[in-house]
Amino acid sequence: MYGYGGNILRINLTSGEMHIQPLPPEMARQWIGQRGFIAKILWDELKPGIDPLGPENKLVMSTGPLAGTLVPAGGKVSFGAKSPATGIYGESCMGGHIAAEMKYAGYDVIILEGAASRPCYIYIKDNQVEIRDASHLWGKGAIQTEKALKDELGEAFQICTIGPAGERLVKYACISHDFGRQAGRTGMGTVMGSKKVKAIAICGQQAIPLADLKATVEKGKEMLKGCFAKENLDEWQNYGTAGVPVWANNIGAFPTKNFQSSYLEGNENLDGKVMREKMVVTDKGCFGCPSPCGKYCYVKPYNVYTEGPEYETTALIGGNCLFTNIEQVGYLNYLCDELGLDTISAGNVIGFAMECFEKGILTKEQAGRELKFGDLASFQYLLEKIAAREGIGNILAEGVKYAAEQLGGDAIKFAIQVKGLEWSGYESRSAPSNMLAYMTCDLGAHHNRAWSVTHDIAVGRRVLEGKAQKVIELQHIRPFFDMIGCCRLQWVEIGFELAHYPEVLRYVTGFDYTQDDLMKISEKVWHLTRAFAWRELADYGRKYDYPPARFYEETVTGGPNAGDIISMETLDFLLDDYYRLRGWDKNGLPTRQKLAQMGLDFVIEELEACGRKL
Ligand code: SF4
Incomplete structure (x- = not known):
């Protein structure tokens, strides 16, 4: 099949059985890939009413036909499952290099079924697939785990991992990859943790067949040139989404103090220019990206390396919890990444807890200490409690909606969520x-x-x-x-113009969309x-x-x-x-x-x- 890895890999963690099935061409034509495949597979294969953290749930990893090709920025993969955070359809996408590697190994879809009885990781080298022991990795941070597995398996492997939060089934645990890329939302790391899968390591050595190689190469070059010619490429590349906070503040959309306000005094200290001066070590991009937006940083006062923070993190940890020091936000981003927590949900939940404390809905006895907006120690304390599911952290680990229902009073009114998922980084009463x-x-x-x-x-x-x-x-x-x-x-x-995509999809897949x-x-x-x-x-x-x-x-x-x-x-x-x-x-x-x-x-x-x- 043109443009596809051509196979679905199914791994049953309970029985240890594995199957490689050819990807049906009709499925490819009708659902394209990635989110389309995930939605169709979950609809077909999940029984309604299952426990999202039970073995009946399935974690589906899938990428699309342009991933791993010469088309610019073809490096995205998604994970889907019934979400433990919302109880409905869950899905989250991430960049990096693992989507391309998956295709080179011959897979468009990897389905994890059942649950292992002990910590494991999935080893995939083309059609050699193994469920390997991960007891030496269990308990490690998400980034530490990636590093440890790279040391063990070699640089050729692309690896995604979970952190301690995923192991302990915090409802907003993420899946991490490439030392700072995350599939953050809807608790996909939680589902991976429930299956006791610490990591998925993939190395592929096969080519992706293309319907029209020559036309794809020419079109890929044209698209690359087109991206390079865009006027605001430099601005985007210099700052990525970290260039957005000041704009969002000036228009009154920057979530501030648990969304009480949309304007943060001192927000200019969170600007991408400040971040660049103080922390950025290098730009970092996903597979084939012509406009790398990742900013790899060294946070000197805390002696840690981290990718980001990106806009959403700056909004939810910075504005929402009243931090105006970019190095503090960088440090908290690092902690979230190692613990394997979605920074959007974590910042949202912690901002909520700080407001509950201020209003007397959450007492010092319940919280275990005083909590204050803008206080690094308060944030770090809650983050660690959440990841360990200790004390108040055990309630906050269930998400902001559940925490509000438990704390009672008016808390549900300022639990900023819809369908149980914490709100992203734009205050929208005026939008x-x-x-x-x-x-x-x-x-x-x-x-x-x-x-x-x-x-x-x-x-x-x-x-x-x-x-x-x-x-x-x-x-x-x-x-x-x-x-x-x-x-x-x-x-x-x-x-960059949308019209390029149907044409290049035609050259890659042969489907005349x-x-x-x-x-x-x-x-x-x-x-x-x-x-x-x-x-x-x-x-x-x-x-x-x-x-x-x-x-x-x-x-x-x-x-x-x-x-x-x-x-x-x-x-x-x-x-x-x-x-x-x-x-x-x-x-x-x-x-x-x-x-x-x-x-x-x-x-x-x-x-x-x-x-x-x-
Ligand atoms: Fe997209 Fe940024 Fe990744 Fe480039 S580096 S592919 S712009 S997420």
Whole structure:
């Protein structure tokens, strides 16, 4: 098969059995790869109602047809499973070099089933696949583990790992790779930990067959030149997402003090320029990237090396927990990376705990010490308690929604999450389309699927018409990149044209997709993952899409948007418009007609078999 590794590797950790199956060409054509494959496999193979941390859950690792090819930035891989953080469809993508290696080993999909009885790691060298003992690695940090395995196996292996947080089933544990790249969201590291898999190490030595090698080479060169010619390439490359905090603050979108405000005094100290001066050792990119955004840093006062912090980390650890010293944020980023914690969720949960303490909802006795915004010792203490699941950390390890329900009082109003997933780094009371994007994201409040703050600025935030349409358009384009194995940041950040991708996909795979076809497939997956959530939760629908009460009951406390609030009336207008355009009912559930139109008849049958009324 052109453009693909050509195989699905299935490993049952309970029995130790392994199977290599050829990738069905029809599956490739209809679901493209990565997110498309993950959604289809999880729909087909998971029984509704299973425990996300039980052996019945499956961890699916998949990449797409452009990964490992000459197409720029083809270095993305995703992990998917039923999420222990949300109880619905979970998925998270990451860069680095392991996607390409997986293809060179001949795999588009690796499925981990069952659970091992003792710590292990997966060793893959082409078709030599072994489940190896990992007792010497268990308990080690995620980055330390990668280093130890590189020393053991050699530099040719690309490795992804979990840290102690994943081992102890913290609900927002991530999967790490390449010394600082993470699949951070929805607890994919938690699922890996529940299977007692500490790492996956891959070395591949095979070629990827291409439908038209000459045309792919020419197109790859053209795309590379096109990226290099973009005006803002230098700015992007110099700072990556670390260049964003000052802009986000100036427009009043920087989450501050657990989203009470959207403006942080002293935010200029978190700027990418300051980070570059004080900490950056070198730029670092994923496989084939023409615009490396990774910033590898040495944090001198703490004597540690870390990749980043990136924007989301600076927003959730910096702004949300009131740190204005980039070296402190860098150090806390390092700790999260070693412990194997998603920095978005960790910063969100800890900001929440600090506010609970300030309000007397969380006492000194419960917390085990005093907690204060902007206090490094408080943050570090909570982080370590969470990763060890000790004391208050055991409650916070379950995520912000669960912690709020346990602590009681008004805590749930300022637990900043949707569907149980902690909110990404944009305060959006003044950005209604972005608010809608995070409300309706199939994973919970995450920026991966759609991010539309610039649309709110361009069109005006008081104009509500057209917002839902924009969000839907983005929810098809952005996750499309998570189907082809390519980074989307060239399109998002340097303005590289979308039109290149159908053409290059044709040269790589031989499938004659139009741009419209590709967006339709991306849309199909959107309906499938919504249906997945409904299959899991009989009461699923509109009530799961609302943001926390803070956003519609409390005004922004400072900065350019001080006094702003988003009314319930506005939220309902946005949701109504969104559901109508999606072809869903007023409760936000996919209709029979829409599912049939998308070719998802098997979904209709299964939903009906589960007692859902369509
Ligand atoms: Fe990786 Fe950044 Fe390049 Fe994307 S832009 S491929 S995330 S280095």
